[in-house]
Amino acid sequence: MPALLAIHPAMQPGLRQAVSSFATIGLMWCLSKEDSRRWCEGRAIALSDTGLPATPKRRYCVDAPLSGLNWSRLHWLGEVLVDHLEPFEECLLWVTQWGVWPSSENLHLFYRVRGSYGECRPLSGAPGHLFPKHEGQDLATFIQLALLAGWDFWVLPVPSFAAVFVSHDEFLIMDTDNEDHANGVKNALHGATLTGESESGGQ
Numbered sequence: 279m280p281a282l283l284a285i286h287p288a289m290q291p292g293l294r295q296a297v298s299s300f301a302t303i304g305l306m307w308c309l310s311k312e313d314s315r316r317w318c319e320g321r322a323i324a325l326s327d328t329g330l331p332a333t334p335k336r337r338y339c340v341d342a343p344l345s346g347l348n349w350s351r352l353h354w355l356g357e358v359l360v361d362h363l364e365p366f367e368e369c370l371l372w373v374t375q376w377g378v379w380p381s382s383e384n385l386h387l388f389y390r391v392r393g394s395y396g397e398c399r400p401l402s403g404a405p406g407h408l409f410p411k412h413e414g415q416d417l418a419t420f421i422q423l424a425l426l427a428g429w430d431f432w433v434l435p436v437p438s439f440a441a442v443f444v445s446h447d448e449f450l451i452m453d454t455d456n457e458d459h460a461n462g463v464k465n466a467l468h469g470a471t472l473t474g475e476s477e478s479g480g481q
């Protein structure tokens with residue numbers, strides 16, 4: 279098992295067994311809220327007082343509105359984000375708020391897709407989605423589903439050089455230490471702004 283997939287001692291026995299099994303066969307698996315917290319703590323990803331991911335301090339920050347993005351471009355956006363988060367050893371997509379726009383939530387589709395991975399719990403019981411490396415297309419698909427549903431969610435790769443937060447209020451924030459990735463996302467999204475060290479370089 280890769281070093282970055284090593285089991286953190288704080289994880290419950292059931293989670294340790296699941297991580298071992300799914301890491302071996304290379305599939306996405308789902309985590310409860312508490313296990314998502316333990317996963318973050320075991321990889322030095324900061325959490326806020328509410329137990330959810332905290333905005334990391336990185337060299338560059340991209341802030342992009344999503345209100346003008348056509349629904350037909352949601353899969354494209356998922357692929358753009360994955361392209362600028364790879365390579366990773368593992369990546370957590372953690373849905374932190376849902377039910378804001380019920381008319382946008384196709385839960386039948388969402389649960390059908392999750393069910394193909396053997397996951398039967400409701401989103402409330404397992405809001406975390408952990409992807410091993412080489413599962414970028416799977417991650418892009420779940421990003422598309424979360425965007426389509428109008429959910430709040432975080433995308434947290436390990437090694438932890440970046441983080442993406444998407445809000446149901448139709449904006450995206452990407453914090454990263456990689457200047458090329460920051461510029462790539464900024465240039466891909468209409469109306470996006472970039473702050474950080476690259477400002478002094480005239481970007």
